[in-house]
Amino acid sequence: AGAMENAGAVFFRETLLLLDPATASLAERKRAAEVIAHELAHMWYGDLVTMAWWDDLWLNEAFATWMAYRVVADWRPEWRMWQGFEHDRSAALGMDALANTHPIYARVRSVAEATENFDAITYEKGAAVVRMIEHYLGPDAFRAGVRLYMRRHREGNTVAADLWRALEEASGKPVARVAQTWIAQPGFPLVSIAPARDGGPAALGVRQERFFADPRVPAARRRGKWPVPLVVKWRGGGGAATGRFLVDKARDRLDLPASAAPAWYFGNADAGGFYRVAHDPADRAALLADLSTGLTPVERLALAGDQWALVRSGRAPIESFLEVADALGEETDYDVLDGIAGPLDLIDEQVAEPGSAVQAGFRAWIARRFGPQLERLQWAAAPGEDDPTRLRRAALVRLLGGVAEAPAVLAEARRRLDAYLADRSALEPDLADPVVALAARVGDETLYDRYRAAVAAAATPQERRRFLLGLGSFRTRAARERTLAAVLTPEIPTQDVAFLLMRLLANPAARGETWKFMTRKWAALRRRVPPLMISRLVEMTPALRDPGYAREVGRFFRTHPVPEARRAVKQALEVFRLNAELRRRTAPGLARWLGGAGASSQRL
Ligand SMILES: [Zn+2]
Structure with missing residues (x-):
């Protein structure tokens, strides 16, 4: 949904090309570099050598994904691309842990089945497996093998075995024996x-x-x-x-x-x-x-992710993950902070009852544990401050404002937004996204009007996107209704419709009526949203939380089948059920830990 690798005419969405390095956030610059490298990698993987059939789609997408990280990591080592890849690896592990996953190599009998496979398994798991093979063979032997494969099959079609053969010839190692299992077997x-x-x-x-x-x-x-x-x-x-x-x-x-x-x-x-x-x-x-x-940031991230997965699968008590998160209170790496925000948000939304004392206690613990870091850092960047520090500040604002909804952080975001609306240089670029999203949560009608005006008058595609998605974070009834009324009109370009709906589904005040809106306007929605993005919307539905919604989602897609999203529906229903079981199993432990000696910062 970001770009397309037509040979000689690669297409990109505007945010990826029309980018002013002076005002774009580092995340936006990294994303642009990564997608551009991905599409150019397709000139070899996909365009020069093409998979024989869609079942080997990973030969295109896993390789282009891996190659993009590989070259951008070499080009800009300070961007720590592989550390950022941990978020993608984690998302792929999450999907691949479901009973309704699929192997990287997946049988394809129809266009709909081919479309289904443009997902985290084919791209991100595929890239992780390619990376694992590169590490196993060593970079020189791996590159020699890939070059041999390209020379031998240029302007031709291939299957996975052609790649294994070239890698074996170049490395002398039993590549097929190791790699084939990872490609053909679902799960990990x-x-x-x-x-x-x-x-x-x-x-x-x-x-x-x-x-x-x-x-x-x-x-x-x-x-x-x-x-x-x-x-x-x-x-x-x-x-x-x-x-x-x-x-x-x-x-x-x-x-x-x-x-x-x-x-x-x-x-x-x-x-x-x-x-x-x-x-x-x-x-x-x-x-x-x-x-x-002892551990590098990416290893700390993996440790926390593994521990959370063990909790989710019933192999470890929730306290074991909370202990890891608590130990990361002084964490200074932005990727680690962003990484633990995911599970913490899920605990907040899915385990704690909305509006309960446990939820308030959980949020207070996050604020106590991570708040002092933001107080020391301050909101304004010091002169000459480096990128990791700026990104750490943004990660802390997301964690404290976005997950814990700390009133002081939301209020400060609201104040900073006024300055930003008056002068776009008043906010350093990495804070623009979180501030626009958080201020909307506490914004009124007047602010909503200013967001609409900012969308219309935006000077860059990034700014336009930021305020447009911000519309989905408002919580007042009038704002929610106005956004839903606009979402299928020409005011919202088709490329943004699904992203705005995803933002609305993530908004606790709007998700129920957004789901109802989607079902009511289904025919119009189908005309405006491509099948690939329907799957992304389906993936968001477990945010609706209640088992009643799970039944509704299941019923709706039985009567309104989307062949390209068949697997996504099964996965969403599985996640609904897993979340309900997680809640039943871990809610008592969460309350115990918050009330007891577990939350170390309470003892201070
Ligand atoms: Zn691609």
Whole structure:
């Protein structure tokens, strides 16, 4: 939905090309660079060498996605592209943990089935697997193999086996044996690691099984084996070290160097592998004690993501994730802060009852734990401040204002917005998105009118998009009604309709009536929104929370089938159910933790 790689005539949406580096946020610049690199990568992957059929769509999209991160990471190392990729890897792991996932290589018998596969599995899981293969072979052998594949098949059509053959010839390693399983098998492994019972102090026992988000999936279906290129990091007497292992059995033993005597170990160094790790509780405690110096930001992000996945799947109590989040209170990396905002928001929206004392207590804990950082940083950037600091401030504003809805942060966003409306240079670019979104939450009719005027008079496509999506965050009844009344008129370009509806579905004050609006205006909506984006809208419906809505969503799409969104509907219904079970299982633990000694900042 952002661009299209026609050879010699690549199409982009305006926000990706008409970009003023002086006023664009770093996120907007990174996104533009990444999409442009992605489309240009398609000149090779897709245009010069084309997959024989849609079942190998990943040969186009996984490679273009991986290549874009690869070249932009080299071009602008300070942008930490692979650290940012962790958000995408995490989204793909989330979808791939559902029973209704699909393998990267997916059978395709119709146009609708081909369209369905333009999703996080084909793009982001695919890119993560390509990256894992590159790490396994080493960058030089991998590049030599890809070049051989390009030379051999230029102006031709290919299947996955052609790629494996070229990579094997270039590397001398059994690529097909390792890679084919990852492409053909749905899901991914959960790798459990604990000290080996029969081994010395430096031996680890590992187990793997297929990971499901649903605790009720029977053991027989969890049996699954992958050849896992495992990269383990540990802290021993001589500092941090890593070791590489290929684990392809259900149970295995890893022998670290005898001198290692690890104080802790971490099972996915650099978060380079597409799997989740369950560390044993003693190891997790040791990791938490050494979090800021022992693990890199992307590893801290992976640790938090893994722990949250274990909670969601019923393998760990919610307290275990809250302990990780609590340990990250002094976290200074923006990607880690943005990464934990996702699970924290889900707890706020799906586990805590809206308006309850538990929700208020949860939000107060977030404000206590992360608020002091923002107070120290202040809202205005210091002269000469670097990008990571600016991004950290924006992440804290999103966490404290967006998730915890701290009144002081919302009020400050509202004040800063007035200055921004009067003078676009009054706000540093990285804060523009969160401030426009947060001010809308507490905005009245007058402010709504000013947003509409700002959309009409915007000087850049980024500014236009920012205020247009901001319309979806207003909570007053009149504003909600006016936005819904406008959404299917020419005032909202077709390319933005789905994004505005997604913003409305994320808005607790608007989501119920937005869903009703969508069902009532379905025929008109179908004419304005392409099938690919219908799937994205369907993915948002579990925000409606109540099981009654799950039944409505299921009923509606049975009577109004969208062939291209068939799988998305099944996934959404599965997520509705998983969220309800998560609520039942973890709400008591959340209340206990907030009321007890768990929330460390309460003891201060
Ligand atoms: Zn693409």
